[in-house]
Amino acid sequence: MNSNEAIVVCRCEEVTYGQLRTTAEEHQCTAREIKLRTRAGMGFCGGRTCRIPLDRIIEDVLPNVSQGDIPLKYQPPIRPVSFGTVGEKND
Amino acid sequence: MTRIMDHPILGKLNDRKAIPFTFDGKTYEALENETVAAALLANGIRTLRIHEESGTPRGVYCNIGHCMECRVTVNDQANVRACLTVVEQHMVIESGKQHPTIVKRMVEQQ
Numbered sequence: 001m002n003s004n005e006a007i008v009v010c011r012c013e014e015v016t017y018g019q020l021r022t023t024a025e026e027h028q029c030t031a032r033e034i035k036l037r038t039r040a041g042m043g044f045c046g047g048r049t050c051r052i053p054l055d056r057i058i059e060d061v062l063p064n065v066s067q068g069d070i071p072l073k074y075q076p077p078i079r080p081v082s083f084g085t086v087g088e089k090n091d
Numbered sequence: 092m093t094r095i096m097d098h099p100i101l102g103k104l105n106d107r108k109a110i111p112f113t114f115d116g117k118t119y120e121a122l123e124n125e126t127v128a129a130a131l132l133a134n135g136i137r138t139l140r141i142h143e144e145s146g147t148p149r150g151v152y153c154n155i156g157h158c159m160e161c162r163v164t165v166n167d168q169a170n171v172r173a174c175l176t177v178v179e180q181h182m183v184i185e186s187g188k189q190h191p192t193i194v195k196r197m198v199e200q201q
Contacts, residue, residue: 011152011160014145044159044170080159080170 010050012043024061031058031072094133112182127173128161139163139173140187
């Protein structure tokens with residue numbers, strides 16, 4: 001299992017599988033909490049790549065845990081937008 | 092130039108106009124309506140940016156606009172996806188740079 005420690009699960013924030021496993025086992029946390037603790041899923045791609053693996057890791061570490069009150073889901077804006085497009089005054 | 096000039100299915104590639112554009116100060120040639128990622132790849136450049144925190148080199152990954160790994164600064168517009176933007180005449184493109192992480196360093200020193 002130790003050869004998998006260095007697998008990067010979250011490409012945008014460079015969070016490795018090892019970090020996620022230790023954090024999950026140490027804090028026994030839900031997917032949302034591990035996102036808050038390790039920033040995995042908070043990257044530029046909006047969690048597209050690592051949202052599913054994060055859930056799988058949590059199911060693997062804590063088989064009985066429920067989905068948790070707030071599941072990991074896409075948050076608006078679903079594409080990165082600049083402040084200009086959102087709030088620019090062009091009247 | 093690493094383009095496939097004579098593709099068995101797509102056919103020949105020699106009737107397209109060359110368009111100059113600059114990437115990090117150097118000028119390169121791209122073919123007409125070719126994406127920035129393809130043009131840079133044809134010129135042998137795979138590192139479009141480096142990771143903002145750790146500096147690891149990053150380049151094109153999904154090439155369809157989802158993974159955002161190929162974001163570059165085009166004509167002073169930051170975070171433009173190179174794999175979706177078509178090269179235009181005299182485009183100025185800069186690669187992503189590493190950002191300072193002052194607060195994180197302070198927290199670690201405490």
